Amino acid sequence: MTIKDIARQCGVGVSTVSRVLNNRPDVSEEVRQKVLAAVEANGYIPNNSARDLVKSRSDAIGVVVRGTGNLFFSAMIKTISREIDRRGYTMVLRYLSSSEDEVKAGAILEREKKLRGLLFLGGRFNYMPEEMSLIGVPYVCCSYTNSFGTLKEKDFSSVSIDDFKTAYDAVTLLINAGHKRIASFFDLCDDHSISELRYEGYCAALKDHGLPLEEALVVQTGGFEMEDGYRGMKELLQRGTSFTAAFVESDMMAIAAMKALRDGGKRVPEDCSVIAIDGLALTEYTSPTLTTMVQPCDEIAEESVRILLDMMENGTGGVHLRPQAHLRNGESVRVLP
Amino acid sequence: MTIKDIARQCGVGVSTVSRVLNNRPDVSEEVRQKVLAAVEANGYIPNNSARDLVKSRSDAIGVVVRGTGNLFFSAMIKTISREIDRRGYTMVLRYLSSSEDEVKAGAILEREKKLRGLLFLGGRFNYMPEEMSLIGVPYVCCSYTNSFGTLKEKDFSSVSIDDFKTAYDAVTLLINAGHKRIASFFDLCDDHSISELRYEGYCAALKDHGLPLEEALVVQTGGFEMEDGYRGMKELLQRGTSFTAAFVESDMMAIAAMKALRDGGKRVPEDCSVIAIDGLALTEYTSPTLTTMVQPCDEIAEESVRILLDMMENGTGGVHLRPQAHLRNGESVRVLP
DNA sequence: CTGAAAGCGCTAACAC
DNA sequence: GTGTTAGCGCTTTCAG
Numbered sequence: 001m002t003i004k005d006i007a008r009q010c011g012v013g014v015s016t017v018s019r020v021l022n023n024r025p026d027v028s029e030e031v032r033q034k035v036l037a038a039v040e041a042n043g044y045i046p047n048n049s050a051r052d053l054v055k056s057r058s059d060a061i062g063v064v065v066r067g068t069g070n071l072f073f074s075a076m077i078k079t080i081s082r083e084i085d086r087r088g089y090t091m092v093l094r095y096l097s098s099s100e101d102e103v104k105a106g107a108i109l110e111r112e113k114k115l116r117g118l119l120f121l122g123g124r125f126n127y128m129p130e131e132m133s134l135i136g137v138p139y140v141c142c143s144y145t146n147s148f149g150t151l152k153e154k155d156f157s158s159v160s161i162d163d164f165k166t167a168y169d170a171v172t173l174l175i176n177a178g179h180k181r182i183a184s185f186f187d188l189c190d191d192h193s194i195s196e197l198r199y200e201g202y203c204a205a206l207k208d209h210g211l212p213l214e215e216a217l218v219v220q221t222g223g224f225e226m227e228d229g230y231r232g233m234k235e236l237l238q239r240g241t242s243f244t245a246a247f248v249e250s251d252m253m254a255i256a257a258m259k260a261l262r263d264g265g266k267r268v269p270e271d272c273s274v275i276a277i278d279g280l281a282l283t284e285y286t287s288p289t290l291t292t293m294v295q296p297c298d299e300i301a302e303e304s305v306r307i308l309l310d311m312m313e314n315g316t317g318g319v320h321l322r323p324q325a326h327l328r329n330g331e332s333v334r335v336l337p
Numbered sequence: 338m339t340i341k342d343i344a345r346q347c348g349v350g351v352s353t354v355s356r357v358l359n360n361r362p363d364v365s366e367e368v369r370q371k372v373l374a375a376v377e378a379n380g381y382i383p384n385n386s387a388r389d390l391v392k393s394r395s396d397a398i399g400v401v402v403r404g405t406g407n408l409f410f411s412a413m414i415k416t417i418s419r420e421i422d423r424r425g426y427t428m429v430l431r432y433l434s435s436s437e438d439e440v441k442a443g444a445i446l447e448r449e450k451k452l453r454g455l456l457f458l459g460g461r462f463n464y465m466p467e468e469m470s471l472i473g474v475p476y477v478c479c480s481y482t483n484s485f486g487t488l489k490e491k492d493f494s495s496v497s498i499d500d501f502k503t504a505y506d507a508v509t510l511l512i513n514a515g516h517k518r519i520a521s522f523f524d525l526c527d528d529h530s531i532s533e534l535r536y537e538g539y540c541a542a543l544k545d546h547g548l549p550l551e552e553a554l555v556v557q558t559g560g561f562e563m564e565d566g567y568r569g570m571k572e573l574l575q576r577g578t579s580f581t582a583a584f585v586e587s588d589m590m591a592i593a594a595m596k597a598l599r600d601g602g603k604r605v606p607e608d609c610s611v612i613a614i615d616g617l618a619l620t621e622y623t624s625p626t627l628t629t630m631v632q633p634c635d636e637i638a639e640e641s642v643r644i645l646l647d648m649m650e651n652g653t654g655g656v657h658l659r660p661q662a663h664l665r666n667g668e669s670v671r672v673l674p
Numbered sequence: 675c676t677g678a679a680a681g682c683g684c685t686a687a688c689a690c
Numbered sequence: 691g692t693g694t695t696a697g698c699g700c701t702t703t704c705a706g
Contacts, residue, residue: 003700012677013677014678018700018701045448047393049395049700050698053384055701056683074411081430081431081432092427093430095418111382113427114385255619259622282589286596289596339682340685349693352687352695355685365692383683383684384684386682388683392698
């Protein structure tokens with residue numbers, strides 16, 4: 001069943017059918033109805049390859065996910081996938097390990113699959129214009145920004161919580177609970193990425209409340225996975241430095257860190273309070289439940305797609321959204337007497 | 338840059354270039370090298386739409402995932418995606434809530450995206466031939482089988498652990514540890530699906546060891562999500578029936594059930610032992626760590642893709658793989674004195 | 675408003 | 691072995 005068959009059946013030309021199919025206004029209502037009826041009756045579906053060929057473009061949107069163990073991203077992908085579908089596009093998904101470069105991967109994917117747009121789930125915060133010229137389609141940074149880069153605001157879009165502020169708020173909460181010796185866990189503190197921003201937030205909170213920054217309390221885990229969180233906490237315990245609370249940069253790492261505390265004979269929150277960022281549903285069921293800054297996961301996902309399509313379809317410039325993270329109280333933080 | 342440009346540049350015909358591009362044997366080595374060099378030099382990438390158009394097919398493989406909260410599937414999708422990419426195909430992903438019908442969704446997806454094959458991640462176990470005639474491409478049931486259906490073995494493929502046996506083994510382990518009153522948690526015991534099979538395994542294990550099947554110890558949660566596991570255990574505790582162990586059909590539900598136990602003032606494993614099926618990495622970090630039957634997640638994913646491509650490319654018939662689940666000992670099971 | 679016809683880039687006969 | 695050529699199904703001028 002092709003457009004020709006429909007045309008013949010309706011006694012009109014193929015171009016007329018094409019016009020109807022593409023919602024062109026210049027078709028008489030009478031003919032339009034006739035064509036629509038024939039399409040319906042025959043269960044005709046236009047051939048996308050032919051369409052793409054002549055328009056020399058596809059309906060594909062690339063989604064590049066960096067950091068495979070990240071449960072937070074898994075949740076977002078579902079929403080993103082649903083939104084992309086709903087708008088009539090096709091999602092092309094690519095997973096990257098945290099050591100791979102998302103820009104290079106995105107550029108390759110763009111050419112391979114003839115992408116119309118790109119959505120990056122996680123990435124570096126220090127893009128430079130020369131580097132991004134590899135990317136020839138609109139893109140949005142989903143759950144991160146370009147704080148350390150030199151991109152012009154209008155040349156890209158981003159949707160992300162304020163990492164600095166969220167970390168600042170989390171640490172402040174610990175301080176207000178009476179904690180003075182607060183350990184912290186990051187992938188790398190100078191990665192020019194999410195960890196650096198959250199580290200800065202941690203430092204600022206200490207400083208603003210008159211607490212010293214002790215290097216011995218900062219742990220660089222060298223990764224974002226659970227095993228990294230576990231190893232990090234093990235290491236800190238071995239250092240022998242005392243602390244009464246810990247700020248961990250992600251829920252998954254926090255779960256692992258709490259296990260390391262238990263294995264080291266410490267109770268949460270009696271011996272050590274823990275706070276994290278993400279707000280995974282899972283952490284409402286752990287023992288103890290986790291106190292964490294919840295990222296508005298669905299909002300970030302939906303807005304990212306909306307903004308990307310707007311850039312693709314209407315050529316709009318960069319939009320930068322900063323949805324708020326909010327606190328969810330669990331059992332992992334103890335108020336000191 | 339098109340195939341014509343390459344042809345002109347090499348002083349050969351387009352069909353020769355096409356032959357080289359498609360690894361056809363009937364090209365002289367000399368010409369092949371020349372063409373390859375030109376392709377390389379120009380960074381030429383064939384236009385997929387044109388290719389698909391003339392072959393009237395796409396390179397898309399549909400992956401339909403049922404049950405969105407399932408962390409086990411999230412892990413598999415990464416491997417599946419990687420394998421599909423590696424073999425030069427494109428993955429089209431569709432998430433379904435557990436109430437939607439995967440066959441209908443697959444059939445629609447097949448037409449919308451011109452799929453070459455389908456991979457179902459989770460689904461009913463009672464497919465009938467009439468129903469499956471909706472699907473016009475090869476498909477494999479990933480992590481489930483057709484135990485309650487009437488499909489001919491050669492008409493489809495499946496890769497899954499033996500749910501009956503795995504449940505049987507898990508429950509037997511509890512029995513061997515001295516437990517006599519073993520509660521159990523399933524979505525629905527007669528869903529003609531994964532839960533029914535695991536329920537049967539539970540029943541058989543009790544019977545084979547001379548233990549009675551008590552209805553009051555069987556909980557139907559009506560869902561596969563964490564909240565269902567939590568609600569289920571709450572309900573059981575309210576019934577007041579005594580029990581010393583619980584078999585839960587998935588890790589995520591087990592985590593939630595353990596929380597309900599804690600909330601009810603019970604300790605794991607002192608007051609109640611817990612065993613589950615899945616083997617998520619996560620459950621090595623929970624408190625207590627979970628004793629669980631580990632599904633060989635990567636193996637299932639890789640084999641599923643391999644088998645599907647084999648069906649697509651070589652028209653092979655149904656293959657049915659039953660990889661073994663194996664026990665991972667955690668802290669959630671106590672051996673009764 | 676509508677139809678005829680020219681490609682979009684590629685593959686696969688078919689001739690040489 | 692290799693080149694020529696006829697479409698694959700659709701959109702889009704360009705006439706009418």
